[in-house]
Amino acid sequence: MSTPSLLIAGAGGAVGKHLVEQCRTNNNHSLRLLTRSKKKMEARFSAHSSTDHTIVEADVLRPQTLAGVCQGVDTVISTIGASLDIRAIKDRNSFHTVDLQGNINLLKEAQESGVRKFVYLSAFGAASMNTAYTNAHEEFVRHLKASGLEYGVVRPTGFFYVNCEFLEMARKGTAWLVGNGKASTNPIHEEDVAKACTEAALGQGNREMNIGGPETFTRQEIAELAFQTLGKTPRIFHSPFAITKVMKPLVSVFNPRIGDLVEFLGYVATHECVAPTYGQKRLGDYFLAAARA
Numbered sequence: 001m002s003t004p005s006l007l008i009a010g011a012g013g014a015v016g017k018h019l020v021e022q023c024r025t026n027n028n029h030s031l032r033l034l035t036r037s038k039k040k041m042e043a044r045f046s047a048h049s050s051t052d053h054t055i056v057e058a059d060v061l062r063p064q065t066l067a068g069v070c071q072g073v074d075t076v077i078s079t080i081g082a083s084l085d086i087r088a089i090k091d092r093n094s095f096h097t098v099d100l101q102g103n104i105n106l107l108k109e110a111q112e113s114g115v116r117k118f119v120y121l122s123a124f125g126a127a128s129m130n131t132a133y134t135n136a137h138e139e140f141v142r143h144l145k146a147s148g149l150e151y152g153v154v155r156p157t158g159f160f161y162v163n164c165e166f167l168e169m170a171r172k173g174t175a176w177l178v179g180n181g182k183a184s185t186n187p188i189h190e191e192d193v194a195k196a197c198t199e200a201a202l203g204q205g206n207r208e209m210n211i212g213g214p215e216t217f218t219r220q221e222i223a224e225l226a227f228q229t230l231g232k233t234p235r236i237f238h239s240p241f242a243i244t245k246v247m248k249p250l251v252s253v254f255n256p257r258i259g260d261l262v263e264f265l266g267y268v269a270t271h272e273c274v275a276p277t278y279g280q281k282r283l284g285d286y287f288l289a290a291a292r293a
């Protein structure tokens with residue numbers, strides 16, 4: 001009997017690449033990786049034996065490219081989402097388009113192919129935030145729960161790599177924070193997020209996991225940690241939360257995704273966002289490694 005197959009959609013992303021590392025060592029599953037660029041994916045995983053995995057090229061916004069990608073697949077893990085990189089100006093696809101509609105297209109393909117389980121990466125606190133970004137995530141979760149498939153939903157706090165923005169600002173000498181910097185959060189390493197997704201995928205039954213890292217910081221403390229890592233004296237300025245409200249409609253004219261991102265980043269920077277501890281890895285170590293790279 002052949003081993004059940006696992007499809008990792010978003011395999012080239014920040015969490016996706018850790019998922020691939022973790023799942024390729026699990027001999028109980030054969031692995032299929034979904035990406036928009038097979039060439040980039042082959043280059044990224046060139047050190048791996050090609051018998052570890054197969055790569056399929058598809059764009060979830062073009063449903064015809066998804067035909068057959070879930071054929072023979074037992075479980076799908078989707079980390080597909082529009083980029084959270086505020087500087088990726090050319091990337092105009094909104095969170096509603098990618099995180100919601102794109103994942104619905106993939107879910108439909110999974111249902112038609114007889115997939116048993118679908119695991120999805122949302123965001124911690126998404127159900128109560130009422131921003132375009134978090135609404136897209138949680139609307140997809142509603143579709144997933146209504147699909148009849150077994151499901152897993154993982155809701156992490158912010159990933160470590162996103163906080164490296166503070167290192168960049170500290171390098172330039174000045175960091176900016178939205179709000180007074182007093183709101184707390186426990187960011188999590190993307191490798192720990194991948195572990196939770198694997199756990200949700202391989203465990204029995206439906207699973208919802210709210211997860212954060214081992215240390216809780218105020219936003220001010222995260223910015224200070226970035227300066228400390230570089231051996232610099234903190235120079236941190238604050239801008240009012242209201243600025244993000246004014247900026248959103250203006251920025252959205254040029255790029256709807258960045259407009260939505262401004263709204264979300266403003267919200268999380270000014271509200272408590274502390275999830276149950278799951279991750280083991282520490283932000284200070286991550287900053288040190290990033291500073292040396």
Ligand SMILES: NC(=O)c1ccc[n+]([C@@H]2O[C@H](COP(=O)([O-])OP(=O)(O)OC[C@H]3O[C@@H](n4cnc5c(N)ncnc54)[C@H](OP(=O)(O)O)[C@@H]3O)[C@@H](O)[C@H]2O)c1
Pocket residue numbers: 009010011012013014015016034035036037058059060061079080081082083084098099102121122123124156157158159160162
């Ligand atoms: N970053 C955070 O702090 C954070 C916190 C909580 C939740 N999340 C959520 O977690 C998820 C993963 O985050 P991440 O940081 O790992 O994201 P990421 O690095 O930007 O990766 C996103 C992945 O989505 C894929 N993708 C985007 N558009 C696609 C399309 N049209 N068709 C097929 N694939 C497409 C990309 O595939 P390619 O390889 O083809 O480019 C990429 O691999 C996202 O939904 C994000 O909103 C993030």
